[in-house]
Amino acid sequence: MxxxxxxxxxxxxxxxxxxxxxxxxxxxxxxxxxxxxxxxPADPPRNALSGKHVLVTGASSGLGIRTAVDLAMLGAHVHLVVRDPMKAAPVREQLDEVAAGRHTTWRCDLSDQASVRAFAAAYRATGLPVDGLVHNAGIMPSTRQEDAQGRELTMSVHVLGPVALTEALLPALAAARDGARVVFVTSGGMYSQALDLDDLDFHPERYRGAVAYARSKRAQVELLPILARRWGRHRISVYAAHPGWAASPGVTSSLPGFARLTAPVLRRGAAGVDTTTWLIAATPAPPSGGLWHDRSERPTSYLSRTRASDAERQELWQWVARHAGIAD
Incomplete structure (x- = not known):
């Protein structure tokens, strides 16, 4: 030893x-x-993902673009999963420079369960495996909005849609030769919030966009132990990665004051997506079920008031499964 x-x-x-x-x-x-x-930890070799298929949601802007490019530079065939394929043109141009012929664009609206199911069915029909799945898509609306099913939009895009998509892709994930990896791109903002099981849909009169965002990210992290057990049966590892303070259009538009104050020190380029790409490419696979930042597993809570019990996590999972159309 x-x-x-x-x-x-x-x-x-x-x-x-x-x-x-x-x-x-x-x-x-x-x-x-x-x-x-x-x-x-050591950087993955340049061909670490050669021959592998990695899906990135929200790949048409912000951290999603850099995530897609860096995964392609490691040899992956990158699948851009976006709501509007026209908006993915800039990232396709970048990918053509480093991975010509190794990228595909798909339409999928994570806030619409029908769209999620349709995309998953179309992908499964290709017979391709899913070696990696990065749940990067994110929103922070200033006012409460609802998805196609009547659920609050932030929880829909950050939690319900990603979980439903992963479940629908289980056959393709299970087909990954070396075991698949799923990464939720979360946020350090979740440290300030606890689960509120009485208000998972965010009551309109109490709605604040930044709080809803942080609570949805808290929900992602609290689901990890349950998802690791559930998906581990299919040789799927699951992680959450928070990028730190990273520059992105979402930060600029949703938190303009924070963006102005921190602009000189925000992470840019590869630094903002480093842990996400490392979790997908590292050998051997890091331990499943944890929250990661800068290539190290981190505590999920620092304050006693934000810690969730196993019973609370199970109640959260039951709510998610019910509204994502998953048979528990």
Missing amino acids: THPTWTDRLARLVDTALDRSVVLGYPATGHAVRRRLPTW
Whole structure:
């Protein structure tokens, strides 16, 4: 058994200090410092995903574009799963430069269960496996909106749609030669919120976009243990990854004050998607069922008031399964 050296122990102390401070660990500086620590996991080789098929939702803007490009640079055939294929033209142009012939665009509206089922059926009909699935699509509306089924839109796009899509793609995920990986792109904002099982649909009179966003991301993370057990039967590993403070059109439009204040230190380029792509490509697969940031598994709560019990997670799952049309 190899014991950690004093430099490894010091590196872990630095990493933990960055994580707990938030203002040092979440900006670009956190990623830059951690990459220089001796405990930083190795980068996947350039051909790590050669011959593999990886789906990225919300791939037409923001972090989704960079995620798709970086996965393609690792050799993957990238499937762009977007609501409006016309808006995916810019990312297709970028992919043509690094992965000509290794990308496909699909239409799927995660807020519409019929669209989710139709896309999943069309993909399954190709006979291709799904080696990786990145649930990157995200929204932060300022006012309460509903999806095609009458559910609140933020929970629909961040939780109901992704879970329903994964369930519908189980045969293709199970066909992955080396086991499939599913990554929910979450947010550090979820640390401020607890589950509110009495208001999962967000009452209109109490609606605040940023709070709804953070609570939906909290729901993603709290579902991880249940999803890891459920999907693990099919050799599927599941993770949540939060990018830190990353520049994106969503941050600029939904949180303009935060974006202006943090603009000089926001993560840009590969730093914002590093952990997401690493979780898809790393060998061996990281342990399933956890929350990751900067290639390390992180606590899901720092405050006692935000911790969920197993019973609360199970109640959340029952709500999700019911509204996503899943037979529990």
